Amino acid sequence: MSNASPDRDGGARERLQRWLPKLVLSPSCVLVLFFVYGFIAWTSYISFSDSGMMPDYTWVGLHQWSRLWTSWTWGIALHNIWVFGLLYIVSCIVLGLVLAILLDQRIRAEGVLRTIYLYPMALSFIVTGTAWQWFLNPGLGLEKTMHDLGWQSFSFNWLIDSNMAIYTVVIAAVWQATGFVMAMFLAGLRGIDGEMIKAAQIDGAPAWKIYARIIIPQLRPVFMSAVVVLAHLAIKSFDLIVAMTGGGPGNATAVPATFMYSYAFSRNEMGIAAASAVFMLAVIAALIIPYLYSELREPRS
Amino acid sequence: MSFLHINNVHKRFGETHVLKGIDISIEQGDFLVLVGPSGCGKSTLLNMIAGLDSISEGELLLDGRCINDVHPSRRDIAMVFQSYALYPSMTVAGNIGFGLEMRKVPRKERREAVDRVAKLLQIENLLDRKPGQLSGGQRQRVAMGRALVRDPQLFLFDEPLSNLDAKLRVDMRTEIKQLHQRLGTTIVYVTHDQIEAMTLASRIAVMRGGELQQLGTPQAVYDDPNNLFVAGFMGSPSMNLIEARIVERDGVPVAQAIAGDTTLTLPIVRDRQALRDWCDRDVIIGLRPEAITDPASANHREGNIHEAELPVELVEPTGADLYVVTSLGGAHINARMRPGTPLRPGERARFAFDVSRMVVFDPETEGRIRDERTADVGDVLETA
Numbered sequence: 001m002s003n004a005s006p007d008r009d010g011g012a013r014e015r016l017q018r019w020l021p022k023l024v025l026s027p028s029c030v031l032v033l034f035f036v037y038g039f040i041a042w043t044s045y046i047s048f049s050d051s052g053m054m055p056d057y058t059w060v061g062l063h064q065w066s067r068l069w070t071s072w073t074w075g076i077a078l079h080n081i082w083v084f085g086l087l088y089i090v091s092c093i094v095l096g097l098v099l100a101i102l103l104d105q106r107i108r109a110e111g112v113l114r115t116i117y118l119y120p121m122a123l124s125f126i127v128t129g130t131a132w133q134w135f136l137n138p139g140l141g142l143e144k145t146m147h148d149l150g151w152q153s154f155s156f157n158w159l160i161d162s163n164m165a166i167y168t169v170v171i172a173a174v175w176q177a178t179g180f181v182m183a184m185f186l187a188g189l190r191g192i193d194g195e196m197i198k199a200a201q202i203d204g205a206p207a208w209k210i211y212a213r214i215i216i217p218q219l220r221p222v223f224m225s226a227v228v229v230l231a232h233l234a235i236k237s238f239d240l241i242v243a244m245t246g247g248g249p250g251n252a253t254a255v256p257a258t259f260m261y262s263y264a265f266s267r268n269e270m271g272i273a274a275a276s277a278v279f280m281l282a283v284i285a286a287l288i289i290p291y292l293y294s295e296l297r298e299p300r301s
Numbered sequence: 302m303s304f305l306h307i308n309n310v311h312k313r314f315g316e317t318h319v320l321k322g323i324d325i326s327i328e329q330g331d332f333l334v335l336v337g338p339s340g341c342g343k344s345t346l347l348n349m350i351a352g353l354d355s356i357s358e359g360e361l362l363l364d365g366r367c368i369n370d371v372h373p374s375r376r377d378i379a380m381v382f383q384s385y386a387l388y389p390s391m392t393v394a395g396n397i398g399f400g401l402e403m404r405k406v407p408r409k410e411r412r413e414a415v416d417r418v419a420k421l422l423q424i425e426n427l428l429d430r431k432p433g434q435l436s437g438g439q440r441q442r443v444a445m446g447r448a449l450v451r452d453p454q455l456f457l458f459d460e461p462l463s464n465l466d467a468k469l470r471v472d473m474r475t476e477i478k479q480l481h482q483r484l485g486t487t488i489v490y491v492t493h494d495q496i497e498a499m500t501l502a503s504r505i506a507v508m509r510g511g512e513l514q515q516l517g518t519p520q521a522v523y524d525d526p527n528n529l530f531v532a533g534f535m536g537s538p539s540m541n542l543i544e545a546r547i548v549e550r551d552g553v554p555v556a557q558a559i560a561g562d563t564t565l566t567l568p569i570v571r572d573r574q575a576l577r578d579w580c581d582r583d584v585i586i587g588l589r590p591e592a593i594t595d596p597a598s599a600n601h602r603e604g605n606i607h608e609a610e611l612p613v614e615l616v617e618p619t620g621a622d623l624y625v626v627t628s629l630g631g632a633h634i635n636a637r638m639r640p641g642t643p644l645r646p647g648e649r650a651r652f653a654f655d656v657s658r659m660v661v662f663d664p665e666t667e668g669r670i671r672d673e674r675t676a677d678v679g680d681v682l683e684t685a
Contacts, residue, residue: 195386198353199447203400204374213399217390 040281046274053268064271074276076251077259080166084255085234087167091174093226096181097219101211103182104189114186117179125176129243132172133159162252165245169253173240177233181226188222189215228291232284256280304329304487305350305455310359312345312511319345321511322359327489327504332481334490336498337508338534343491344459346508350489351380351457364454374403379448380457383464385440387432387447394419394428397446404451418450421480438469445480458490462497474500495535499523507531523589526660529667532587540587543630544664547579554579556586556661558630565609565629570657572671579670585662590624592658593636599653607654613644627652 047065050058068074099117103110120128135141136159146154158164192215200210238257241247247258254262256276264273303326312320320342327333335343348354350361352373361368368376379400387396394415401411419425422442432440441461448456458477462470478501481488492498498505499519507514507522507530515527526532532540545558547569554576556567567586569576599606614633615626623638636652644650661670 193384193386195382195384196388198348198351198373199380199382199386200388200399201353202351202373202378202380203447204403205399209403214388214390 043274044278046270047278049271049274051270051274053270055270060271064275068272068275068279071272073251073254073259074256077254077256080253081235081255083166084170084173084237085231087170088173088177088234089227089230091170092177092181092230093223095174095178096226097185097216099178099182100185100189103186114183117182119179120176121180123176125237125239126243128172128176129240132168132175133244136168136171159245160249162249165249165252169237169241169244172244173234173237176240177230181230184222184226184229185219188219192218224291228287231287235280235284303327304331304364305333305489306360306362307346307350308360308362310346310349310361311357312342312349312354313357319511320349320357323508323513325506325513325516327487329487330485330503332478332488332490332501332503333506334492334498334502334504335506335508336492336495336534337514339493340510341508342511343493343508347380347457347459347489347491350455351378352376377454378457379451379453379455380459381444381448381461383460385432385444385464387440387443389432392429392431393424393435393443393446396432396443397428397450400447400451414450415446418446421449422446437465438473441465441473445477449480449484454487456486456488458488460492461490462492463494477501496537499535505535507534509534524658525671526587527669529585529587529662532660532662536589538590538624538635540589541593541629541632541634542662543586543588543632543634544583545586545630546583547576547581547661549580556584556659558586560609560611560627560629565611567607567654567656567659569659569661570605571659572661574672575670576661579661583664584670585664586630587660587662588634588654589658590635590637592655593634594653594655595636595638595642596651596653598639599655603655603657605655605657607656608651609654610649611652613646613648613650615646616644625650625652 045057046055048059048061050056050060050063103113103117107113123131136156138144138155138157138160143154143156146156158168196214197210200214205213236257237255238261241253241255241258242261245253247254247262257280260273260276260280263269263276305325305327307323307325310320310323311318323342323346325333335346337343345354349356352368352371356369363376363378388399391399394412397418398411398415401414406414415428416425419428422445424439424442424446427435427439427443432443435443441464444461461477462473465473474497480486481501490497490501502519504516505519505522506516509530515522515531517525522531523535526535526540529542533542543558545556545567547554548557549555550566554569554573556569558565558567596606596608611627611629613625613627617624617626618640621640623640623642623644625636625638625642625644626633627636628634638644662668663670
């Protein structure tokens with residue numbers, strides 16, 4: 001047996017207990033610090049440097065940033081992200097809310113339907129993009145099927161129309177995220193006091209007015225969460241567009257993420273790519289930080 | 302024809318039979334309290350009156366009109382919920398006026414009605430606030446305001462005080478009673494609190510397991526319970542229920558209970574006719590704590606006081622009263638005595654039993670053993 005006094009033994013164990021969590025967590029802390037925050041700092045520096053194909057640490061000030069903002073393709077990318085983001089967020093919320101309200105009518109097969117609506121979220125964007133590309137491809141999918149069925153005049157060629165291609169991306173993205181938004185709204189609807197709805201019935205409010213005046217105003221936190229989640233998904237959308245349109249036809253469906261990728265890895269303009277990446281980070285941070293702040297602050301009040 | 306008439310109403314949820322034929326009628330201006338333990342079906346019955354639950358069988362008449370299939374908003378009723386169910390996105394004024402707004406009452410009239418009710422409930426200064434900014438008692442008032450503003454034929458209250466703290470509950474209880482007296486409205490009120498039921502009601506309906514146990518005035522339900530359940534449920538501290546035996550002495554039945562090493566014999570005053578048939582059989586006798594007291598406090602004028610000496614087991618002073626515990630028929634019983642009665646545990650003391658208040662139950666059926674209905678106990682069980 002050890003001769004160490006119980007006092008000293010206990011002290012050592014106590015010290016180990018105090019340090020163990022820190023020891024266990026520190027490697028991942030170091031890794032995150034280096035690979036996430038370290039590379040954010042590095043990318044930010046690169047955006048102020050003369051980097052082209054390879055990193056070049058010569059400081060050029062705002063040169064790359066001014067090139068970014070005068071770039072024609074960046075303009076298209078920004079326009080597209082606006083159109084895409086707005087349509088995506090609004091459609092997901094409207095469809096998600098409608099589906100949630102319909103599912104909330106105590107229907108029999110709710111569990112099955114809920115799972116069906118939620119499944120697209122389980123797919124990766126690459127799979128969604130590829131599937132929708134096949135489906136909307138005039139030579140393979142919907143249009144060809146309709147022609148084969150005998151509807152020769154049917155035409156749906158948005159995927160290859162540079163004015164309409166961005167909307168096909170919206171369709172695929174909405175298909176994927178609506179179920180998730182529905183689940184959020186459904187959870188919100190289930191949290192509403194049933195007595196309140198009874199009270200409104202006795203007050204003589206028809207069903208649509210109960211929703212418009214009493215239930216939906218109470219879902220405001222869900223709307224907030226949905227907008228923030230969808231907005232950052234929209235800005236991050238890269239794989240879906242790469243899989244579906246590759247940013248084309250031409251630059252018609254370019255978004256900041258695909259812009260950044262092509263400038264960094266195919267056009268050898270690492271500086272501009274870094275500037276666009278930092279810009280995207282700033283926009284997402286502007287959305288997420290206030291949201292997290294308000295969410296994490298809530299329990300205290 | 303009574304004002305609200307509940308005629309043989311049943312409720313079934315699938316296989317479960319929740320309400321098994323309820324018959325209640327009340328007059329205009331009555332304050333009916335449905336009371337019973339949780340799961341007795343009282344809230345279901347209230348929801349059926351409101352139209353929020355369908356009626357499986359039976360008939361519901363309000364002011365002579367069958368309202369079985371009338372939509373809640375067209376029944377001319379208003380309801381106050383346990384959770385208050387205020388609309389959180391609207392102001393207090395918006396909450397109170399919502400029902401009028403849905404009925405397309407013009408804005409000006411609506412405003413006047415809201416102001417009138419707010420004044421009645423003393424919440425004028427809260428009209429622009431949101432429910433989230435109100436205290437429990439204030440929310441309760443707003444919920445009542447929302448019901449009052451429409452001036453309906455019938456008010457329904459679903460355990461409205463159970464979310465308030467004890468002090469506030471007593472205050473609000475008084476206010477509800479005052480409001481009822483001032484406005485003369487007809488109210489159906491659900492609670493599991495028998496004190497609330499006693500203090501508020503003009504008629505009490507005691508329910509258990511989906512069946513009506515007794516319907517009557519609070520005093521009738523208290524003094525003349527139909528069965529062991531009503532006797533034990535109403536009153537706090539509850540009625541003493543003592544195992545006893547009926548025997549014949551000098552041609553009249555008396556009750557005998559074991560008190561330690563002796564036997565206590567109590568003469569029978571009430572229901573003597575019915576109890577003649579129970580000689581040499583076991584029964585349960587019920588005596589309220591206030592019917593067992595010290596000889597000095599007892600009301601000797603009626604000549605129904607029977608004194609006996611029993612051991613004191615425990616003394617519980619409450620300030621207003623002194624509860625003395627002794628044992629009788631193998632159970633602890635509570636006697637209510639004057640505060641300051643000099644008693645110590647272990648002593649023997651004289652107890653005065655007011656046998657005119659004694660009720661006797663059949664231990665098998667748990668029903669009351671009583672004479673044919675006489676005029677003074679009238680009002681006991683009303684079947685339509």
